[in-house]
Amino acid sequence: MAASQHYEIILNQFAGSGRVHIVWPKLQQQLDHAQVTYQVHETQYAGHANQLAQEIIDQQSTQIILLVIGGDGTLHEALNGVAQRPDPSVTLAYVPCGSGNDFARGAGIALEPTTALQHLLTQPQQHTLDIGFCENLENHNWCVFSNNIGIGFDAHVVHRTNLSASKRYLNKYHLGSLAYLASLIGAFFKQRSFPIQIQTPTTKVQFKRAFLVTTTNHPYFGGGVPIMPQATLHDGRLDLVIVERIPTVAFIGLFALMMLPGHLHTRFKAVHHYQADTLTVESTTPQFGQADGEDLGKRSFHFKFSVRHQKFIF
Numbered sequence: 082m083a084a085s086q087h088y089e090i091i092l093n094q095f096a097g098s099g100r101v102h103i104v105w106p107k108l109q110q111q112l113d114h115a116q117v118t119y120q121v122h123e124t125q126y127a128g129h130a131n132q133l134a135q136e137i138i139d140q141q142s143t144q145i146i147l148l149v150i151g152g153d154g155t156l157h158e159a160l161n162g163v164a165q166r167p168d169p170s171v172t173l174a175y176v177p178c179g180s181g182n183d184f185a186r187g188a189g190i191a192l193e194p195t196t197a198l199q200h201l202l203t204q205p206q207q208h209t210l211d212i213g214f215c216e217n218l219e220n221h222n223w224c225v226f227s228n229n230i231g232i233g234f235d236a237h238v239v240h241r242t243n244l245s246a247s248k249r250y251l252n253k254y255h256l257g258s259l260a261y262l263a264s265l266i267g268a269f270f271k272q273r274s275f276p277i278q279i280q281t282p283t284t285k286v287q288f289k290r291a292f293l294v295t296t297t298n299h300p301y302f303g304g305g306v307p308i309m310p311q312a313t314l315h316d317g318r319l320d321l322v323i324v325e326r327i328p329t330v331a332f333i334g335l336f337a338l339m340m341l342p343g344h345l346h347t348r349f350k351a352v353h354h355y356q357a358d359t360l361t362v363e364s365t366t367p368q369f370g371q372a373d374g375e376d377l378g379k380r381s382f383h384f385k386f387s388v389r390h391q392k393f394i395f
């Protein structure tokens with residue numbers, strides 16, 4: 082990369098259960114060694130990355146590389162800030178430092194932060210990637226998402242993990258995944274099946290006993306679980322996965338198959354898959370929702386999904 086390269090860095094020191102505190106000094110050394118210029122904008126509160134991205138874009142008149150250092154949540158916020166200021170001169174770069182890092186898995190960015198930064202500094206490649214666009218048809222609010230928007234079980238897990246009194250304590254000792262596991266088990270037994278209606282350009286279907294309804298931009302959710310291996314950031318389409326409520330033992334089997342090569346879980350009768358460039362999902366009963374791991378609360382949802390694009394470099 083040319084020595085004149087400049088990065089505007091959005092840094093979330095709170096991502097990855099505090100892992101960034103350890104890794105940031107190493108990343109700084111790499112940046113200094115590469116003799117690029119950079120300006121660091123540290124997030125001061127939850128949601129700040131969105132505001133920072135907008136401010137950075139507003140202050141720049143030339144091409145910008147916005148380098149996000151954090152987890153999927155930080156990337157989600159920054160991406161939404163960028164979407165508020167549609168500008169073709171903005172390119173996003175990402176060094177994953179979170180707990181889940183699903184976007185990095187889906188995009189093929191190295192999961193080890195120093196390796197990801199080294200690639201960016203020494204052999205960067207431009208990519209135009211799909212980004213999900215979600216409009217709430219009830220109030221016309223919208224957001225973009227890099228990973229997925231879920232209704233039901235996955236969102237219930239996110240909700241419980243964020244609320245968990247033990248999360249802060251466990252995070253302090255880098256045991257955030259224990260809080261996640263506890264939430265996963267709790268949500269599984271609490272989540273009831275619910276009716277859902279979906280519509281694609283070619284299909285209109287109603288499911289009476291949905292358990293998990295996820296619209297995904299790439300294969301992974303929940304920190305590396307390949308829920309839909311066919312999904313890709315390059316096809317201009319989103320993948321909607323609906324898993325119906327099945328008995329506990331069958332669900333454990335399904336979940337185990339998700340983690341194994343061969344992806345046999347997609348052949349379960351309870352698993353339904355749709356691929357489209359636009360689709361709507363409507364849940365008429367209040368359910369938990371999540372967008373890239375951000376808790377959307379419990380309510381009814383009527384979402385219209387489509388695809389946008391974003392320039393990335395990594």
Ligand SMILES: Nc1ncnc2c1ncn2[C@@H]1O[C@H](COP(=O)(O)OP(=O)(O)OP(=O)(O)O)[C@@H](O)[C@H]1O
Pocket residue numbers: 093094095096097098124125126127128129151152153154155156158178179180181182183374
């Ligand atoms: N200064 C801050 N104080 C408290 N929370 C912050 C601060 N800055 C950012 N956050 C919040 O930290 C949360 C966690 O960040 P992020 O999602 O990037 O990491 P993660 O949860 O470890 O990773 P992943 O989403 O990949 O599992 C985000 O919701 C973000 O809004």
